[in-house]
Every structure is written in structure tokens, then in C-alpha cells.
Amino acid sequence: MEARRDTPEQAEFRQYCRRWLEEHRPAPPPFRLPEHAIEVMTEEQRAYLARWQKQVYDAGLIGCDYPKEYGGGGHQGFQRIANNELALAGVPYLLNVIGLGMAAPSILHHGSEEQKRRFLPPLLSGEEIWCQGFSEPNAGSDLASAQTSAVRDGDHWIINGHKVWTSLAHFASWMILLARHSSEDKYKGLTYFICPIAGAKGVTVRPLIKLTGQTGFNEVLFEDVVVSDSLRLDEVGKGWDVAMTTLLHERGAAESAGTGGGTSLEERLEGLIALAKRMKRRGRPAWDDAVLRDRIVQIAIRVEGFRQTFRRARVGALTEHPMRIPLSSKLLLSELNQDLAALALEIEGAFASLYLGDAQAPDGAEWPLAYMNSYGITIAAGTSEIQRNILGERVLGLAKTK
Amino acid sequence: MEARRDTPEQAEFRQYCRRWLEEHRPAPPPFRLPEHAIEVMTEEQRAYLARWQKQVYDAGLIGCDYPKEYGGGGHQGFQRIANNELALAGVPYLLNVIGLGMAAPSILHHGSEEQKRRFLPPLLSGEEIWCQGFSEPNAGSDLASAQTSAVRDGDHWIINGHKVWTSLAHFASWMILLARHSSEDKYKGLTYFICPIAGAKGVTVRPLIKLTGQTGFNEVLFEDVVVSDSLRLDEVGKGWDVAMTTLLHERGAAESAGTGGGTSLEERLEGLIALAKRMKRRGRPAWDDAVLRDRIVQIAIRVEGFRQTFRRARVGALTEHPMRIPLSSKLLLSELNQDLAALALEIEGAFASLYLGDAQAPDGAEWPLAYMNSYGITIAAGTSEIQRNILGERVLGLAKTK
Amino acid sequence: MSQPKNFGFGEDETLLRDAARKLLSDRAGVEALRRLVARDHREAYERAVPPAPWDEALWRQMVELGWTALAVPEAHGGAGMRMVAVAALAEEAGRAALVSPLLTTLAATLVLRAADGPGAGAALERIAGGAAMALAVTDADGSWEPENTSVTARPGSGGTRLDGTAWFVQDARKVGAFVVLARAADGLGLYVVDADAPGVTIVPDHIVDLTRDQAHVELAGVTVAAERVAAAPGGGDAALRAALPALLTLVAADMCGAAEWQLHTTAAYAQIRKQFDRPLGFFQAVKHPLVNMMLAADQARSLVYNAACAIDTEPAEAERAARMAKASAADMAAFCSGRSVQLHGGIGFTWECDVHLWFKRQQHNQMLYGDAAYQRAKIAEVL
């Protein structure tokens, strides 16, 4: 389905990706891998996935569209293809998901030449893992009310505070950090930093546990952490703007985080349909139940709609307000994933009660897990409620709800 | 279904109602009657319906539970039965719907002895028609921001202002009027009056047209209208409290207004099911379509739920917060009616395009009309959005959204 | 065959769309629309014969601009433009709640284009020349399945003889001819019948939508000459099926345009109207439904352009894509229409407020060629 939009050059690259992935599919690990990257906890999982990402990077399937001088491939429209083929190949997911999805675009758009050259190559290769430091215990939805302080001290900044929701922090070399340098203006008082994590003095990383019973995100405490001014991203007071860029590009991260690693929306839909044709309802396949089938088709239409809206976003003549579609994708995707998983549970009926480790659990209990995890995505990085505020205010020009 | 809750005394009264209604069913008028009372426009319609209400009153089917000294029957739990039987009998609706549904309970709870003796009997008999003066062009949802002014002048008040949504004003002897005597406090600045309409100096009644193309509500302009202080309901500054009583008791009005005269919720559900069994879809009765049937059952469950919730409201041990159910009934009922009518349009398919006066229109185009009219009820007297605010604030104790 | 990235929406389509938007806002704006169909509520709904007013001068102008010839193949004097162009035009018609046989005629064109009878080409040439035509293909149950037509075709003196009634004919009193689906001994055929031909009686329906007229067309011994046979018996349903994705896309596009009007009109109201001393838009109970309107409209619109593009470049995908577009647009239209009235509050419930014109058009659009649940059932059959 994706393929039909390729140029000859892209079609060739797609063939290359396919071939390479066939030849280099890694042996399954002797240990269980979590559903997606942000849940990776053990060192053996990390090592296995880091090795894999490096391999994929060396093969040219990561950073395809980034400039060569920053460790990229210098192509155009190749990353979509590589992602698509990675998903189809059903190979392990990429470990550095926050780095690729959020840090890299922020650095590319707002970083200095030095920062781009220094940070992007090891980010793309996965040699340096990244995490995100936006949310705080008292600033969940309200990112702009971040209280973690950054106090200027000559060529350095002193960071103090507390961040939550920081997936991968326990492996991370770096964090993209939103901090407050001034309390005068809520928004202009924010500055954006690249903050060292691993081995940095004053940084404490503690794991948090999700309602699924799985780990995979952390809280990070900062006590007089010293950060060089050369690690500031964009100007002092521009933190909010950079954060907006980060969230705009979050879709990739949100998608992979929302949905069990590499699986794409289309694959999840196929999984849903396959489930319905497999599970029994009143003695017959659930798929034969017209009511369930109607709801599956409703989901199928939303999936196709999302795909086509994403496609339309790249056609200027068919989009009025430039932010109308980009600002909606995280909201649409996260709620679509939630509704898709919820429907899967209904299709499973009694089997929806079965969880990880149960031999009878359909698809290895993927669906109850995906449903619970979907709330992580409708909540994280700006809840759906906040997303609707942003769209109403920035696209429809409605009065701010504050 | 209703009958099973009767005491022997009530059962007997129900039999009486049934017999009387059979014997006194009026001959259908030679002219078309509108869907419900608040749309009555012509003098011949008025005369016909006023005659009918007087007959029903004289028979003891109106004001059954009101004290004898105020023109009532002095019974308990009889009105529900009378209303139920009136609905089942399919006789014309009662004309003085605003008076019965809103003015009467407000006068009963807040009126002086004189006011009750003076106003309730002709209200119940329909000899004096009532209308409501709450909404204003610039205070739709926000009743409390009413600007119509009442200035004290000795034993009188001088009223100036502009009210909208005033159904039946063109026939009304009286209006229940919410006016502002002071601009100091938004709520305490309001006082509630019984205002003369017919023939009153300075009162102008102008008809407004609904989106259905039908008339039935008006705007009323007040220019130095003189109202005696003896027509003030409750104390100066108590206007808001009285208005809340009015809205609490509005359900009856809302129901009959919302739904085409006498038809009850149960009857509308039966009509919906009958429609589905009659209309064709892909060559077979729409009822055979499992998807439509599932949605009809969803409506049926909401109808039964509403009925049982209303029943539960009268069982102290099964209701915590006293206002939790009463404050929700207008919201539930108006949205249920809207969804029920919308589903009927889907069942009708192509026939949903047909309107009043079309021979092929199912049920005389009742459904498209009911669907459009349903918005009158989700908007009038506190929109659904406002109803949710009230419930969240007064029942759940959430912060005021203002 | 693969779809172009941009849905095939290029220079020409953009020019056409922008020109259409300009002309319609100049010549068929809200004020003109009200004057035309909503000046008086009794006039609109209470006459024994419902009115069917339209702006014929505007029609002639659209003909001059080549809009009727848009979908006509060049071989028959048309522009032979792609479906994306037709969809863009339909979108503008919906945005303006245009009162005109334009979409009706485009629908007829799309069917004639797929028909192989001797009369198809001639009919297309008439359309290119400015004739308005409507499809007459629906039975008394309002079914959109060709098999169910209740019109019969039998050999008669001087041609084919048609008898029976076609129901739910759109803009019947604005067109010069009908493309009638009829059952002959050896299958379904399509016949071009002039509105004033002997034996044709147009019985107007009283409908809710003020921007259209609708009727059932009674055919009593109507004779159709051989050169008026657009599809010979056996070819009629094939032509209709081939054109179906385009018909669905056309009405879905109309709904998307109308929804944009509803969205922007309601958002504008929420910006200026105050309640509780704040603009309405401040309240999330207003803001979030408006955003949901926008999200629903965006989904439907993307699916419409995907369907149009599939019709142009990927026929195998066309039916599924078009049914998705219609299903999405129908649910979206129901939601957006409801909110456009509700969020306008009291004024939104009045005749004087413009929203009811679009509300009613959308309600009519929802059921044309089958509603959302019907389309989803059809999609499920191929999933």
C-alpha cells in the first residue's frame, strides 16, 4: 500500500531495505524483549538492541534524510520507506526512540553547527541513548509551568529539580531538558538544554512502575547539576519554542511508544481483523458478528483516514492552516490506538482477562497490554485535552482556556 | 408498564382516567394542530385546545396533586397516572404547558397565599395561559446575566428590556419574568415577577421562526411596563433561587415540548421500533439489520434507565446527593430525545429527506421535525453544556467554570 | 498503478478550485442564498407545490466557464478533467450550499461516461453544451442497488417504451433530461428522457433540504428512440457500478465543503459571542467540540481526495476508497451539523440564523447513495 507512492529512486531503496533486512534479521534473543523501546530495562536487552540499531544505522536505514555532515544519508523521502520496511520486516525495534523521535529533530532545527556535528551521529547510531525531561510532578499537562531551575553561573548553568516520565533515562547519556531560568514570564522564562545524565554529578535516576506492572519510565532528580552553556539549545528564553518543535516531531516516538515497538497502525489493524476472524463469539467467528464488524470497519476507516491525512499534509494546495494537520497527529493517533485496543478486548471476550505469561492469552496478551499502555500516550507529552486546547487556540483562533 | 407501581387507590383512579378519556376524546379539529403546544399559533388552534384543557381540568385530570384550595384535587401520586393515561390515550396535548410545567410549581413553592389562590386555579384550568421570560438576546445560556431591568417605584416596579424564547407569549395573560433590580451582585441582583402580558401597556410580542420553519416562540419587548409589587414572587433578590426551582420542575415542560405533545418517551421508543420493522433496508426490514438493531437496543436501555432513575429518585436510601438525579433529568431527556430522533432518520434512509406535507413521509415527517426540534430542548433553559456545569459544580463539588 | 503523492491535485485543479470559490462567494454567497430559498418560511415549506428556485443566470455562467463540461471526455467536447478536479468543484459547491443542478449533472455525466450505448456520447455532448441532467435510478424503497429499479423497458413503436416510476430524483425540476435506469427483458439499460417528453410526469417531493429539489418521475409509455439509449439492456448496471465510486466521492466532497463552512462559521461565532463575560471559545465545552468537528472534517476530506485519486489512477482501489470517504463524510456531517446548531445556542435554533441551511443540506447528503452504516457493511464484505 505504502509502495505505490514511491519514485523510481525510492522504489530501488525500498528493494535494498527489504533485501538487507532479510539477510540481516537478528537471531531472537534468549530473553524476553518488552513490547516497546521505552520499557527496556535490563542491560542484556539494552546491549542486544543497541547492537541492532548500530547495524541498521551502518546499513543506511536510519537518518536517511539527515545531512551527511551530521551522520545522515543526505537523501529525501527515504526514512518513511526505511521505517515502513523495518515495520513490515517484523525485526526488533530501535532502542534510541526518544533520541530519534524527539531529540534529533529539535537539535536539527535549533542546534548550533557544533551541536549538530557532535550529537547527531552517535544519536542516530544509537551509541548514545537519549531521554526527555519535560514533565514534572506538579506540571503534568501544563509543561510551561515547569519549575526545574537553571541558574546562570558564568559559562555554566546550575540545574535543580525533579522530572518524571523520563523513559530510557537509566541508559541515557543525554536528556533534552526544559528548565526555568526566570520566573518572570511563564513561557519566556524557559530555556532548553542538553543535559548529561549517565555519570553526571548530582543526577539521580529512579525507575517508576506503570499500571501495566512494567517498568520503563523513570523519575530523575537534579541536585546542583552543572551544565555548560555550550549545551544550551537555541537562545535563553526560547525553551518553549524548542519544546513545541520537539512535540511536533513526537509522532514517530508516540507511534512506536504507543503501539508495541515496530508495529505500524496498518499492522495493528490487520492484527485486529485477524483476531476477529479467529476468536469465537456465540459459537462462530467474532467477524461474523455484524455489530463487531461494523465497529472494526469504523476503525479501518479511521486508520486509512489518518494515513491519507498525513499524506495530504504534504500537499500545500489541499491544506489551509499549516499547523492544522501536524498539531492533530499525536491526538488522533493516540486515541485511535486506544479505541483499536479497546475493540480488540471486546472481540476477545473472556480471553481479554488473560495477561502476560498465560499460554491461552491471544497474541501473547498484546491487546490488554496495548490498551493499558495507550493511556500513557493519551496522557504523556500533552494530554488529549491539552492537544485539543492547542488546536482550538492555535488553529481555530479561539480564546485561551487559562 | 407504568401501572405496576399503582396503589389500589391509584389503580382505581387510572381506571377512571381511562374511562373518562375514552368517553370524552374530542373530535379531531378541521385544521392541522402543530406537533406541540409551544408551536400553537392560530386563534382557532388556541380556542380548540383551551376548550380541551378546561374539560380535562373539570374532569380532575389536571392539578390532581395540588391542594384543593388552589384549584387542585388534593391527591397524592395521581398526576403521574393522569399524565400517563393522557399520553396513552393519544388525545390532544394540554395548551398551558409552560404554566403547568414551570409557573405552577414556582408559584406553589415561592408564592404568597394570595398569589396561589389567585393564579393557580385559572392556570390549571387553562383559562389563563402563561409564558416564560428568562432568556435574553445577550444572555442565552447565562441566565444570571439577565439585563431586563426592574426599577422600584413605590408599590410598583418599572420593567424595561427584551426577552426571547418566550413560547405562547402571543396568547399569554402572564409571564414568569426574571429581572434585574440591582447590578451589584450578578445573582442577588435578580428578582422574579409575575408580569402581565395580554393588553399590558408597553409590552410588545413578536413571533420568531424556528429552523424547522415553524413559529411557536416569540420575543417580548418591555417599555416602561408597570408591575405591582404584589406580583413579585418571593423576596427581592431571590430571583435566582426561584428560577432554579422553575428549571428543576421544567422536566415536564421539557418532555412535552421536546417530543411532540403528549407522546411519552416509551411511546417514542415504540414508534422507533415500529418504524424499523416497517422501513426497508437492502430489501429487508431495517429491523433485520443487526447494526441498527443494536443501536435501537442502546436507546431502549437508555429509555428504561431514565425511567428507573426517575423512580429511584424517590427512594432516599438509594440516592446519596439529593440533587444528583433531579438536576440531570432535563439533560438526559433532551439528549436521549435527540439521539432517538437521529437514529430514526438513519432508519428512514432516503425517506428522511421528506418533510411536512409529503404523502410519502413516514409518520407524517414526525422524525425530521422531532430531530430538529430536539435542539430547541438541548439549548433552551440552560444548554446541555450548562447543565453539565451545574451538575459538576453543585453535585460533584468541582470548581466553577466562570 | 501507483497514486501520485499529491493526489494528482496540481496547477489546473488549484486554479479551478480557487476560481469556483471566488465565483460562488461573489454570486452565490449567504445573502444571495437566503434571498433565493429562505426569504420566507411559509414560502419554503407551506406551499401545496414546494418551490424549486435557482439562479439560471449563474448556471449559464458556470456553463461558459466549462464546469458542466468538466467531466465530459474531450472526445465529446468536454474538458475530460480528472476526478480530483470534479471533487474540488463539488467541495466548493458544498461550501456555498449551492442551489444548482451542477452536482446532479456531474453525477449524470459520470454515469454516461461509463456507458457504452449509442446515446451516451450524444448526451455527454448536450451536457457539455449546457444541458442539465439528473439520474433517475432509485426505486420506491429508496434503494441504491440498481437491480431494484421499478421502471420497465419494452420494445415499442419507434423505440423503447418506458413505464414505471423513478424515485428520489435530485433537482428534478432544474434539469432538461433524466438518465433513467430501466429493466428490459435482457437486463438493465440506461435511457435519456427529456423532462418534457410525452408521458413524463414530475411529482415534486416536499423535502427538508432548502438547497435542492427532489421528485419522483412517473413514466407512462414514454418512447425512447434508439439514439437516446445510453446503455443497451445488460449494460446499465455495469455503467452505474463503474460510476458508483465517483458518485459517492462527489457527494462526500460536497459534505466536506459544507462542513468547512459549518466549522468556520461556528468558530467565528465562538470568537465573538460572549457568555459569562468570556468569549464562547474560552470554554472547552465549545472549544473541544469545534476541534472534533475539524478533526472529523479533515479525515473525511483526506479520504475524499484519496478516493478521487484512486478513481483516476487506481480503479481497483476505487470502490473501497469511495465507500470509506462516503461513510466518513456522512458521520462527520451528522456530527458537524448538530454541533453547528448546538454551539450557536438560541440563535442557532432560529430561521434567521444561516446554519440551518447547511444543516439540512448535510442531512440530505448523508443518505444519498446510502448512509454510513450501509457503506461500512459494503466495505466489510471486501475486508
Next chain:
Amino acid sequence: MSQPKNFGFGEDETLLRDAARKLLSDRAGVEALRRLVARDHREAYERAVPPAPWDEALWRQMVELGWTALAVPEAHGGAGMRMVAVAALAEEAGRAALVSPLLTTLAATLVLRAADGPGAGAALERIAGGAAMALAVTDADGSWEPENTSVTARPGSGGTRLDGTAWFVQDARKVGAFVVLARAADGLGLYVVDADAPGVTIVPDHIVDLTRDQAHVELAGVTVAAERVAAAPGGGDAALRAALPALLTLVAADMCGAAEWQLHTTAAYAQIRKQFDRPLGFFQAVKHPLVNMMLAADQARSLVYNAACAIDTEPAEAERAARMAKASAADMAAFCSGRSVQLHGGIGFTWECDVHLWFKRQQHNQMLYGDAAYQRAKIAEVL
């Protein structure tokens, strides 16, 4: 027979309900619950054999208070209370997300009460005496239709011989006996089988819900003596069908209680938690979903009491009323659970926040005895 105005909910029922609420908040409050089932996430989910912890001392206390005897007829040493009382107790159990075989045992009681075999009375007396029992009636597809049982009953030495597996058995590791539905040559029977009887193997399921345990029970040549036959072949499905309305009402009542907890906990959070310098509850995006939770909970609760009352006083209405209650409660539970997590924001997604305990219990409740769509399909058959 007509229903009492007050659903038959009088003095006794009020006393029972209030006593239950007090005991459970004292002895089975949130803190106790966390200590019992959520102290450690690995403990809860990552052990090869999933845990099934429960408070047996609390069970003994409930037995002393006569809760297990509640639904047992007086003839068998029980209180023989009405279904409204049982529903009220179930509602309190749900409010506390109670970890206990109480509802399971009440369900078994309701079935045994409807069974006419020699063993039924004895089993009821055991329950009145404090024995916990569970139904074992579901097949490998998770079907709730009795016909589908995959357990067979054949004459054996010393009684009936049972073979096969019963699936989705609730609280299997907290009960002393199972009421097994099995197919004999001449129809379905019900058999009381002790959990430790020879040939019985309990295979625990790994489940999401932390407040229950679930297992499939394998029966290999289990012998049941005549005096343990609760319903002779041919009587088993009749008993189950007769008890079905009560089983549905029981789980629906549990959901209503749980939803009240979710509503009040989330509303309380919205009162204190601040965002954008205002309490969360100020925002309609929080306030209105909370109100919708309340409205949905009220509908389900009213339908539950109507169903309970119908079971007590109007058997002909009972099945329809109970299916409506279950359908309403299941949709309501899904909605309220989702909002309880979403409206808590980041903290709601964590293990340390209490909401997931009720979220998971509700998810489990939704599908017990068939989900909302299943119940609606059954209702449609009788509308």
C-alpha cells in the same frame, strides 16, 4: 405481580448495605488492598504461578455476619434475603474492589437455589456454614451458553464420573468446592465437586485483574456421589437459566459500586489537583467527563435495582431487565475506567496510583457472563 415503588429496598437492606460499607472500609480499605495484591508488581505479575492472596480472617468474619448465608433459603439455614439485598452487598464489594470468594459464592448460591437435585440443599447448607464455592460452567471458547460445556458426565462406580475441563472459573483457588455443569447422556446436570477431590486439577490463569484469581479446572475421572448431584441430568441448564438474571445483576451491581469509587476518587482529585493555576475541576474537559461518568453510573445503578426487584417480584421481566443492567453497566464501566485513568493524568498511569486496581477489576467484570453487545443482541431477540 407489580414492583414495589422502592425496589423492595427497605430497612433491612439499608442496614445490611451500611454495615457492609463500614466493615469493608475498616477491614478492606485501599491501603489493605494494596498490601494484599499490589505491594510489588513483579510479585503480582511475574511469578510462574500467579498469586491468589486473600484475607481469610475477613472471610470468617463475613461468614459470622451471615453474608454467605444471605441468599441461602431459610429452609437450608440461610437468611433467604431478596435479590435487592444481594445486589446491595455486591455493590459494596465492587466499591471496595473486594478480594474475596464472596460474589463467586453468592453466584453459586443463586444457581444452587434454582437447582432441584438431592445435592443442592446440602450444598446450600455448606455455604450457609461458611464454605466458599464457585461455578464451573464455561467452555474453552469462554461461552456463557450452558449447552457448550465441555465436561461430560457418565455413570461410574460409586456415582457419576466427570471428565473434561471447565474454563474461566472465578476465584478458583479461594473456594472449597465447584458447582460443575456437565453433559450426561440425558441432558445437562450440576455436580458439587470439592476442590481437593481426586482427579481435580486447578490450573491458574495469569490474569490482568489483581482483585481476583481465575483458573481452568481439569476433571479426570472425578467421581460424584449421588448426594452431591445438585441438578440431575436435564435440570442443569434449567437451573442456570433460572439463575442467569441474578448472576448478571450481581456482576452489574459490582460494577456500579466500583464506578462510584472511580467517580468519587477522580472528582476528589479534580478538586485538589491544580493545572494552569486552577483546580482541574474548573476545566470543562475534566468536569464534563466526570459528569458523564456520574450519569452513566446512575443509569446502570437504576437498572440494577430494577433488575434485582424484577427477580424478586416480577420473574417474567427479570431476564430482560438483568440483561439491560449488565449491558448498561459494562459500557459504563469501560467509560468510567478509562476516564479515571485519563483524568488522573501522569500519576494515573502509575502503579502507585490506586485507580488501576478498579480499572482492571472493571475490565474483568465487563466480559463476565457476556459483554454489552452480547446482552443487547439477546435483548433484541425479545423486543
